[in-house]
Amino acid sequence: MKEIVEVTSLFTGFVSWIMVYVSLEHQYWKESTQDGSVIVTSAVYENLWRSCASDSTGTYDCREFPSLFALPGYIQASRALMIASIVFGTFGLAATLVGMQCSKVCGENYILKGRVAAIGGVFFLLQGICTMIAISWYAANITQQFFDQLYAGTKYEIGQALYIGWSSAVLAICGGSCLLFSCRSSAPREKIAYPYQPSSRGHILSTVATSQTAPSNYDRNAYV
Numbered sequence: 001m002k003e004i005v006e007v008t009s010l011f012t013g014f015v016s017w018i019m020v021y022v023s024l025e026h027q028y029w030k031e032s033t034q035d036g037s038v039i040v041t042s043a044v045y046e047n048l049w050r051s052c053a054s055d056s057t058g059t060y061d062c063r064e065f066p067s068l069f070a071l072p073g074y075i076q077a078s079r080a081l082m083i084a085s086i087v088f089g090t091f092g093l094a095a096t097l098v099g100m101q102c103s104k105v106c107g108e109n110y111i112l113k114g115r116v117a118a119i120g121g122v123f124f125l126l127q128g129i130c131t132m133i134a135i136s137w138y139a140a141n142i143t144q145q146f147f148d149q150l151y152a153g154t155k156y157e158i159g160q161a162l163y164i165g166w167s168s169a170v171l172a173i174c175g176g177s178c179l180l181f182s183c184r185s186s187a188p189r190e191k192i193a194y195p196y197q198p199s200s201r202g203h204i205l206s207t208v209a210t211s212q213t214a215p216s217n218y219d220r221n222a223y224v
Contacts, residue, residue: 003101005182006117010096012175013124017089019168020131024082027052028159030142044154047161048079074141081134082165085127089172092123096179118183124176128169135165 031045042055054060065071099117139162146155 005178006100009175009179012171013092016168016171019164020085023161023165026161029161030156030159033155033157074137078134078138081130085130088123088127092120095120114183118180121176121179124172128172131165132169135162
């Protein structure tokens, strides 16, 4: 049963790791809204690295963000969190592969393997948490600007990459949780040694027997 959980968690973590990379490189983190437009002649879409514009003829032009420090803080934080998510996922995959019961690494030391697999589950949880924070933070800024009546700039809607990122975060959190639960449930319970204490009943019986067999210090003539 544990081997099935480990394989399932590994597969889930691998899929979530791939989806993080796909979401990071996807062009459509946000796209300009068409709400209230009768004729749409152009569209603007962005991700964490570049901004692109396309027209009705299908031609598009992209430009990289010129300066890192000129970007809003949430974009810089989302970049860092997504990169950290990929790093955590890589460590999680490596630790899970080493800690699997069918792995030849660490020999037959299943206690050590279980601990390594649990570390892999922690890395998967960190991957999912970082991805969830980055995606949700980015989406919160999009919705805040969209519903702000005083915002005069271009309003955007949530792009496809954010849905991929949310799915990746859920898969990573589920895989890491299952891996941690399986390692914890299979951990050997330590036996507590209690000192042996003889029963009081046996002690009383031995005392009575001793008193009955004890020789008397007085002769029978003392009672005459």
